[in-house]
Amino acid sequence: MSSKDLVIIGGGPAGLAAAIEAHRCGIRDILIVERDGELGGILQQCIHNGFGLHIFGEELTGPEYAWRFIQQVHEKGIEFKLNTTVLHISKNKVVTTVSSDAGLLRYSAKAVVLAMGCRERTRGALIIPGRRPSGILTAGTAQRFVNMEGYLPGKQVVILGSGDIGLIMARRLTWEGAEVKMVCELLPYSSGLTRNIVQCLDDYGIPLKLRHTVIDIHGRERLEGVTIAEVDQNGKPLGHTEQYVACDTLLLSVGLIPENELSIDLGVLMDPVTSGPVVNESMETSIEGVFACGNVAHVHDLVDYVTQESRLAGRCASAYILGNIRGNDDKAQAIRTKAGVGVRYVVPQIIRKSNISEESKLFFRAGGVYRNAKIILRSGENIVYSKNALRVVPAEMESITLKKEMLEQIGKTDDLTLSIEKQQEAPRG
Amino acid sequence: MITRKLTCIVCPLGCHMEAVLQNDEVTAIHGNGCKRGIDYAKAECTHPTRVLTTTMKVSGGEYPLVSVKSEQPLPKGLLMQCIKAVNNVCVRAPIQIGDVLVENILNTGVSIVSTKNISVCKDIGIAVRSEAGTTRKS
Numbered sequence: 001m002s003s004k005d006l007v008i009i010g011g012g013p014a015g016l017a018a019a020i021e022a023h024r025c026g027i028r029d030i031l032i033v034e035r036d037g038e039l040g041g042i043l044q045q046c047i048h049n050g051f052g053l054h055i056f057g058e059e060l061t062g063p064e065y066a067w068r069f070i071q072q073v074h075e076k077g078i079e080f081k082l083n084t085t086v087l088h089i090s091k092n093k094v095v096t097t098v099s100s101d102a103g104l105l106r107y108s109a110k111a112v113v114l115a116m117g118c119r120e121r122t123r124g125a126l127i128i129p130g131r132r133p134s135g136i137l138t139a140g141t142a143q144r145f146v147n148m149e150g151y152l153p154g155k156q157v158v159i160l161g162s163g164d165i166g167l168i169m170a171r172r173l174t175w176e177g178a179e180v181k182m183v184c185e186l187l188p189y190s191s192g193l194t195r196n197i198v199q200c201l202d203d204y205g206i207p208l209k210l211r212h213t214v215i216d217i218h219g220r221e222r223l224e225g226v227t228i229a230e231v232d233q234n235g236k237p238l239g240h241t242e243q244y245v246a247c248d249t250l251l252l253s254v255g256l257i258p259e260n261e262l263s264i265d266l267g268v269l270m271d272p273v274t275s276g277p278v279v280n281e282s283m284e285t286s287i288e289g290v291f292a293c294g295n296v297a298h299v300h301d302l303v304d305y306v307t308q309e310s311r312l313a314g315r316c317a318s319a320y321i322l323g324n325i326r327g328n329d330d331k332a333q334a335i336r337t338k339a340g341v342g343v344r345y346v347v348p349q350i351i352r353k354s355n356i357s358e359e360s361k362l363f364f365r366a367g368g369v370y371r372n373a374k375i376i377l378r379s380g381e382n383i384v385y386s387k388n389a390l391r392v393v394p395a396e397m398e399s400i401t402l403k404k405e406m407l408e409q410i411g412k413t414d415d416l417t418l419s420i421e422k423q424q425e426a427p428r429g
Numbered sequence: 430m431i432t433r434k435l436t437c438i439v440c441p442l443g444c445h446m447e448a449v450l451q452n453d454e455v456t457a458i459h460g461n462g463c464k465r466g467i468d469y470a471k472a473e474c475t476h477p478t479r480v481l482t483t484t485m486k487v488s489g490g491e492y493p494l495v496s497v498k499s500e501q502p503l504p505k506g507l508l509m510q511c512i513k514a515v516n517n518v519c520v521r522a523p524i525q526i527g528d529v530l531v532e533n534i535l536n537t538g539v540s541i542v543s544t545k546n547i548s549v550c551k552d553i554g555i556a557v558r559s560e561a562g563t564t565r566k567s
Binding site: 044047048049059060061062063064067146147148149150172175176193194195197198199202203390391396 | 435436437438441442443479480482483484486492493494496497498505508509512526544545546
């Protein structure tokens with residue numbers, strides 16, 4: 001077993017940013033452990049543009065954004081292992097890894113950063129009836145096949161879910177010669193960016209069927225078609241609207257789930273709404289010296305925010321290693337953040353006033369579509385902060401900046417509640 | 430006189446606009462939330478463009494494909510033909526980010542560049558098989 005100052009689980013945008021920031025803070029004994037054959041994570045298959053508008057002021061493709069960080073890892077000589085999977089993290093921060101090259105290796109770390117990202121929700125989780133013919137895959141898997149391996153998964157495609165991955169793949173498959181017949185979306189609104197609706201669906205005349213879902217699958221060896229139906233406001237299919245659609249491929253773009261098996265195994269406190277670890281203002285979990293950032297903590301829409309959040313985790317992990325901040329045992333000044341009316345979740349879930357040395361950010365998601373709304377932060381009855389928002393939707397994560405002066409206003413109550421009030425357009429089902 | 434409905438994509442607000450066209454010229458725009466929407470509507474109605482992001486075949490590389498993009502937006506109407514042209518090219522590894530793989534595609538003045546580094550494949554078997562598919566080096 002060897003020892004490391006900092007072990008980072010995952011070499012995608014979160015892990016890379018945390019590693020580079022830790023290096024910038026003076027930590028040199030760093031190891032990034034990545035299970036894939038290259039660094040960059042999911043960015044390597046996201047060959048479309050739109051990344052980096054905030055961080056670099058440029059519109060980059062996924063691989064280009066990843067390279068900006070991978071390049072720094074090479075230049076700074078930060079150690080990384082590829083094709084290596086982490087099997088277990090113990091409470092005293094021993095990380096067990098396995099690879100076909102090196103076999104089983106253990107590292108004793110002073111600090112650990114969890115940056116495992118997320119996986120896609122699958123058909124099994126959706127309980128769509130029918131046999132199990134080939135031709136049914138998640139949109140991200142199809143993206144990998146098309147963009148990295150060079151395979152076209154099928155010729156006649158139906159996509160379930162109008163999140164950005166589904167929309168991007170609608171266009172990608174059309175470009176590669178497939179016929180994308182429709183995109184079905186359970187909710188009455190799409191969770192994708194407007195620019196994607198325009199450039200991926202409208203541009204190619206691909207219909208977006210809102211309040212629709214797939215209720216049956218047909219085909220023995222290979223998918224032959226699906227039955228779709230409209231749903232009521234509770235998501236229940238309306239029988240008279242059933243329609244058969246012939247297709248050989250069904251792509252599922254129905255949600256991302258943070259990949260926290262290691263975290264749960266380790267025993268960190270989890271947030272059931274984010275499906276990620278409960279973290280404090282330093283992105284530290286309930287276990288001292290274990291930090292979490294990026295999609296593993298909560299699913300992000302913009303990689304720019306992943307980078308910002310992961311830099312924070314890297315910075316705080318460094319301070320922890322150097323002994324510059326106190327560990328998690330000091331609960332004296334901990335404030336819980338809470339999701340109030342109209343808010344689905346808030347990250348970080350805990351704020352320790354004494355550990356805020358610069359402006360801290362609260363990230364949150366709305367529970368429905370709001371226009372001309374007010375975002376209000378309360379401590380008990382007192383309004384600590386409020387701002388107007390022209391448009392807040394579940395699909396776009398928002399943030400408010402917490403200034404230290406604001407925190408001084410917080411009374412004896414140890415809760416900070418964030419809510420969204422005013423005109424609501426379409427409540428989430 | 431034609432009225433065209435469009436959704437602005439310049440910022441996340443996504444204003445629903447209506448553009449009035451006369452003799453292929455935009456004479457009026459309604460529904461825009463700001464000035465940028467006017468420019469977008471004008472361009473979108475008269476000469477819409479899109480950035481192309483796709484993949485190109487690679488020979489002798491560690492991966493069979495390289496992700497590419499058009500350096501500038503291309504005329505929307507030419508997009509499918511540009512994709513066909515890109516699909517007819519096979520480029521030999523090694524490739525650096527930013528390498529021009531197709532210059533002046535379909536006479537648009539726009540180049541197709543690599544967005545990824547691809548090193549030479551160390552597995553000779555794969556390198557030989559992919560060489561067989563090479564049509565021309567760019």
